[in-house]
Amino acid sequence: MKSLDNSNRKNHKSPDVPKSPGSTGVNAAALLESMLAFINAESWVASRRIVERHPELLTDEADVLLTRLIERQSDPRVVVLLEDHRGVLATCRIEGIEIAFRGRITPSVLPVADHNLLARLQSADSMESLMALARTHPEVLPVVQEVIAQVLDQDQVSLMTAIEAFLAAESRDAAQQVVASHPVLLSDEANVSLAEYAQFIESQGDPYAIRALAERRWLLAQCQASVAQHAMV
Numbered sequence: 001m002k003s004l005d006n007s008n009r010k011n012h013k014s015p016d017v018p019k020s021p022g023s024t025g026v027n028a029a030a031l032l033e034s035m036l037a038f039i040n041a042e043s044w045v046a047s048r049r050i051v052e053r054h055p056e057l058l059t060d061e062a063d064v065l066l067t068r069l070i071e072r073q074s075d076p077r078v079v080v081l082l083e084d085h086r087g088v089l090a091t092c093r094i095e096g097i098e099i100a101f102r103g104r105i106t107p108s109v110l111p112v113a114d115h116n117l118l119a120r121l122q123s124a125d126s127m128e129s130l131m132a133l134a135r136t137h138p139e140v141l142p143v144v145q146e147v148i149a150q151v152l153d154q155d156q157v158s159l160m161t162a163i164e165a166f167l168a169a170e171s172r173d174a175a176q177q178v179v180a181s182h183p184v185l186l187s188d189e190a191n192v193s194l195a196e197y198a199q200f201i202e203s204q205g206d207p208y209a210i211r212a213l214a215e216r217r218w219l220l221a222q223c224q225a226s227v228a229q230h231a232m233v
Contacts, residue, residue, distance in 0.1 A: 031056050035065055039085050044104040051089070051097055058093045128200035131164065135209075159184050163193055167216055175216060179223045186224050194220070 034054040091100035162182035169175035
């Protein structure tokens with residue numbers, strides 16, 4: 001598992017590149033450029049963002065290109081590195097990006113003494129499971145926030161931070177104040193994120209958490225309706 005300042009950084013020799021990737025359904029030059037950016041990215045955080053922005057890396061053409069890259073290498077260290085990256089892309093295609101990068105992107109510090117809690121933190125495979133863990137164990141919140149900051153862009157981080165503050169508010173009035181200070185909570189993106197979080201909470205079968213989240217989603221819907229009414233006046 002790679003840390004933010006050292007092990008998450010991917011120090012390696014650049015591979016020898018074939019003149020043509022031989023792509024058929026994907027622009028060859030663009031595919032090669034995306035693949036080299038993925039391989040040469042300085043961290044797994046950066047690699048993940050490249051995959052998310054370039055779905056062509058998950059095509060058969062990309063796998064053919066990477067196979068050809070591997071075949072051209074004379075340095076066994078580069079072969080190992082490229083095989084590792086090929087494995088990541090294969091997992092992305094089969095199981096999803098979230099799972100493929102799990103264990104490769106980690107916070108720089110894990111100040112958690114409870115070994116069971118630490119194991120749950122390290123095995124969390126979605127933003128929803130991380131948020132749920134932070135809700136029940138506030139001591140891991142700084143770690144969760146750091147992990148989220150590694151994976152998401154700034155707008156997404158702002159949204160997740162606002163949602164966490166909204167859900168953690170101790171009263172209805174406090175929750176309304178959070179909404180007032182975080183307008184992003186009135187967006188469609190917030191509704192989608194809360195809906196996904198609700199699905200996760202329901203899958204855990206905790207009736208208290210399900211009820212509490214439903215109440216907050218209802219409150220947010222009321223806030224959104226109020227804003228919409230004022231906008232029409």
